[in-house]
Every structure is written in C-alpha cells, then in structure tokens.
Amino acid sequence: MESAIEVIAEAGYTQASTTRIAERAGVSRGLISYHFTGKEELIAQVLVTVFADVGAFMGPRVAAESTAAGQLRAYIQSNLEYMALHRSRITALVEIIGSGALGAMGVDPVAAEKEALAPLVEVLQRGQASGEFRQFDPLTMARAIRAVVDSVSPHASDPDLDLDACAHELTTLFDLATRDTR
Amino acid sequence: MESAIEVIAEAGYTQASTTRIAERAGVSRGLISYHFTGKEELIAQVLVTVFADVGAFMGPRVAAESTAAGQLRAYIQSNLEYMALHRSRITALVEIIGSGALGAMGVDPVAAEKEALAPLVEVLQRGQASGEFRQFDPLTMARAIRAVVDSVSPHASDPDLDLDACAHELTTLFDLATRDTR
Amino acid sequence: MESAIEVIAEAGYTQASTTRIAERAGVSRGLISYHFTGKEELIAQVLVTVFADVGAFMGPRVAAESTAAGQLRAYIQSNLEYMALHRSRITALVEIIGSGALGAMGVDPVAAEKEALAPLVEVLQRGQASGEFRQFDPLTMARAIRAVVDSVSPHASDPDLDLDACAHELTTLFDLATRDTR
Amino acid sequence: MESAIEVIAEAGYTQASTTRIAERAGVSRGLISYHFTGKEELIAQVLVTVFADVGAFMGPRVAAESTAAGQLRAYIQSNLEYMALHRSRITALVEIIGSGALGAMGVDPVAAEKEALAPLVEVLQRGQASGEFRQFDPLTMARAIRAVVDSVSPHASDPDLDLDACAHELTTLFDLATRDTR
DNA sequence: CATGAATGAGCATTCATTCAT
C-alpha cells in the first residue's frame, strides 16, 4: 500500500499499474492479486487508510479551536501541514479522486463529496449561526475551500513553495471571504 | 477533435481511447493516426483550440472592465459563463490537465501553469498597484481563483446548480478576499 | 478460425489458449481480440460454422432416404463420413461442448441439447408412427445415438479404425435396437 | 479428495482449482501440494479411488448373473444405479476423462481405454462364444455401451429423468442390439 | 483521403507450486 501511494503520487493514477506498484514494493505482480481481491480493493484500501489518517491528524487540531473562524483556519492549516508531512499521500488521494476511478468502483460521487465536505460545511454553518461568518452558500464555500487546498498538492514538492507562507495566504483569503464585517 | 472533446468530457480522459473517439466521429481508428502524429498531438490540438476559444470569449469581457476588481469579477463570471455554454469543452480541458497527460506530452508543467495564470496574475498585480487590492501573493491568489473556478466544472451539468448564483457567490468571495479595506 | 479448430482438436479446449491459436495461425495474439469480441465469440463462431457445415452435409443425405430406418442409417453414416472428412472439426465440436464452455457463454444447455437432437427425434418418431420402429422413448434413444456417434470422434484419427466397418457396426446396432419385429 | 470430487462435479474440471478444492475442504491451499505431489496426483488418486469403488459395486452384480445377456444387463443397470447413488463421483470421473487431463498426466489413453473396456469386452466375447450374442466387433460394441451409459451422467441430476425407466430403455436397447436371433 | 487488418507492448488476474514457520 505504501508503494501504491508512492507510485500513484509520482506517476499518476493512470500510470500506476500493478506492475509498477509491485516493482516498487519489490514483490511479484501476483502478490497484489493475492492480498487484495483486485486493483480496486487496493485503491479502496489506500483511500480508507489515508482518509482515516488525515482525519486523525486534522480532527483534533480543528476541535481545539473554539471559534468557527479559528476552526476554519485550523482546517486549512492542518490540511496543508499534513500535506507537507505526507505529501505523497495527499497527492495520491487527489490523483485517485480526480481520475474518476471512484465511479468505476461503485462509489456514488455525490454521496462521497457530501461526506467529504460535511465537516467543513458544519464549521461554516456554525460560524454563520454564531454571527462570525457572513451569509453565503455553505456548500459552495466548502467546495471552494477544498478546491483551493487540494490545488496546493501538486506544488507541495516545489522547493520554491513556502508552505507556511502559503498557509498564511490561504487562511487570510478565506478569513476575509467568510467573516461578517457588519 | 469535437468527438475527442465529447468523449473525454463524457467518459474521462482515461477511457477516451482512439477507438471510442473514432467511433463517435464515425471514422476509422487509423484516420486519427493519419491526421495527427499520435494521440498526443490530437490532445494537444484540443488543448490549443479550446484555450484559444475560451480566451477569445473571456478576453473582451475582461478587457471591457476598467477597474481591476471589475476585471477579476468579469474573469470569474465569463469563465463560468463559458462553462455553461460549452460545458464539455471545459470538462475535457480539466480532465486532460488533471490526468497528468501533459507531462507525457513533453509539456513543461511549470511553464504551462505560468502561461495559463499570466493574465490573471496581471489583473491582480494591476489591482495591487492601483490600491484596489490588498497585499497578497498574486501567484497564490491566482492559483486559488483558478482552482475554485475549475472545481465548478464537474458540477456544471448538475441541474441543481444555479450557475448565476454560483457566479455571484464566487465573485463576492474573491472580491472580499482581494479588496483593500484600509 | 481454422487454426482454432485445429488447436482445439489437437490439444483440447482447455489448452486452446489464444496464444496457441494465434501462433498456429501465424498471427499476433492481439488479432484475435481485434476480429472477435473475445474468445467466447471466436468459439461461438466456430460452433456456428461447423454446425452449419455438418448440417449442410448430413441434411441432403438423410432427406434422400424415404424410410425412417433408412434415414436413421443415413444419419449415422453421413455423420461418420463427415467425421472422416473433417475429423478435427468434429473433434473440436465435441471438445467445446464437453468442456462446459457453453454454460459460460450464456447458452442454455437444455435448449441447446433439444435443438441438437431435434432432427434425430423427428426421424425416430416418424419411424414409430409408420410402424417401422418399436416403441421406445425417442429422446433417450436419440441421446444414445448421438453419444455413440460422438464417441467415435476420438478414435477417428486411429489408423487401426476402419470407419466403414465402424459405420456398418453402428448402423446395424441401432437398426436392431429400433426396428419393430412384431 | 471428497472435496475435489464435489468441486469437479459441480463446477467442471476446468474450474476446479486447488483454491476452490481447498476452500471446500476447509484447508489451506498449500496442504494439497503438501499431501499430493501435485494437482495431477490428486486427480489420479480420485480416479483410482472412484474406479475401485465403482468396480466393487458393479463387479458382484455382474458376476451374479449366469448368462452373458444377463451380465450385460447387470453391467448397464448397476452402472446407472451407482450413478444414482454417487452422482457426483461419476460426474467427476466423466469430467476428468473428458477434459483431456489424462494426457497431461502421462496416462496412455489407448491403454487406459483398453483396461476400462476389458470387463465389458469379455462379457461380449463370452456371449458370442456361447451363441447368445450375434457376431459384431466386441470393441466397437463395448465403446458404444460405455458411451451411452456415460452420456446419462450429465442428466443424472435432472429431476425429470426416471433412472429406472432409463435403465430399462438402455438394457432393452443393447439386448436387442446384441442378441442372436437366428 | 481513408480504411481496416495487423501488431506488440502492457495490463489485471488466475493458478499451481514453493517454502519458511
């Protein structure tokens, strides 16, 4: 699975054949089919694992904040931090999701998106209820936040990119975009 | 090329084999290799064509605005408008770029991104120079804008999505995120 | 298809991989998938072709007889004659049917057997109606006749086997087994 | 071995992988290779066991008859009886033999056939010597009898098939086909 | 211009077998 993540992150989902994954892992091609029902299951396992991991990382950091604005900042920041720590995992995630492989795996993309965005939507709604945030469509805003955060992933390995500075830029961006200034 | 766009938009880049494209176009498989050096060239042509088309659509609308803030709004709005008018073209574009096919085509992703973002970066810099926009990293902001706009594309065919409302949400989002409030 | 027939006849259906068939035909492996939707279709085509051919051979010879007993003799004899002329075709047929591949091809084995036995059952019933044949279950008798005829196929290439003599033995066998002696 | 028989009978020899056999037996895949030199040996053991069993069943019943005609009837009848009692064993036997696996196991098909037919040929020759049976080629007749009896096996599980009636049909068939009417 | 037969590399998967434990 580690090898799968690395290969997908480096070469893209399309090029991530079992051959390459097996080579990277230093095992035979057949072994993948031996351990996983098929390639789909391997990918699904990767998704589940990484999702759980990133959730375990971000969850406490977001929960530690008391205000909605703080939680939003923590959400963006911790996501980018995780990206810095486990760049390839996030890259693999984005690759898999972006490749349309989920559809072929019987995953309902609408439901999956709703689930992925749910925690973010909640934060936004809480902020609106508390008066911290202005009125906007929480779903659209949540999608925008995720899109921006995910878009950083391809550049995460860029040595020119200062992730701290980037995090600061993006938290400021969405802070301004969401706060109620009345 | 039209067929290629349609197939890529409908089935995703991965599933867009020359077979399916040729079938859709009602021609033989061999003809694609006859007219284009290879699949890569076909895809490249698609990219060039669509880029030119979307540029021709957005350019005048952006140029019609006098303020940087107005140009930014026009950029976002016209991009979403084009998306509504030619959904499959944009979907195909996003599919191709997201598939990592560019790397295999000898396109320098850094240069390509720079070129794609250039007009947007210019608007942002002009706004900063004129004092309309606050200080932020223009490249990061440009990436964020593109990421958000592109993220709408998968939902463009969703009947529940009100593109006008969405455009209003997003222009407001980036208006607030960029304006100088001092 | 000719190569498929030969390979199946020589090596058995199980060993008849596309690789071997392609090698025998002197073409590439991919060509089989190019011409036929899949291996199943190739096999199906073989079946259809051979069935049509054997039907075209036996039909007139059976129809030329006026009595049911004569038709039964002609049926057995012409089947064995065809076997002598196109041994590999019949062998392939028997291999395919005996391999259970039909089930995997969505063919209803009950319906297929009924169809294959129909002409024979008709002859037997006609003979019973005319009083030439004694009373027996036509289906069981038809199955027996087919089983015996098919069982000759593996020996068809045996130089020790005198097919004429064999045909005489078997026509006599079923002549005695079916005739009404009252 | 019991599991092997069941799996072969149910799924056919081709589909009878060690995986499925091991699963059915509730043991690991490796155990099969541990106990038997290879799959071939397992199959060979199955053949030997079943042959011995069917021989032990039919032998006394055939020997109990005094006339050759009676022995032939007993042969057919007891074979069908055994089929009714141990359908899967016979099905497995027919599957294995029909699959051409014997050739791959180094079994000389000519010798094997001769051995399998020997008792039957003996009965037929004895009948001819005693004048009970007419003159025919004993080997051809023996093959025909075996072919017909074996052909019942696929239908043995058919609830519509009355095995008693079938046995009566077939004993009558070969009674008429072999008896000397002079 | 256009076709379509043909190719060969690559892919996911199955399977009998080996071997350290």
Place this chain on the structure above:
DNA sequence: TATGAATGAATGCTCATTCAT
C-alpha cells in the same frame, strides 16, 4: 502436520500505432 505469504508463468484483453490498399 498445517499454514499462508510469495512466486512466476500463463491467460484474455485493450490500445495506440503501422501500413498496404
């Protein structure tokens, strides 16, 4: 005795590409 991880060969198939017509 028994397990199960691991292997490597083989299989059916897809696909972009070539080329004679």
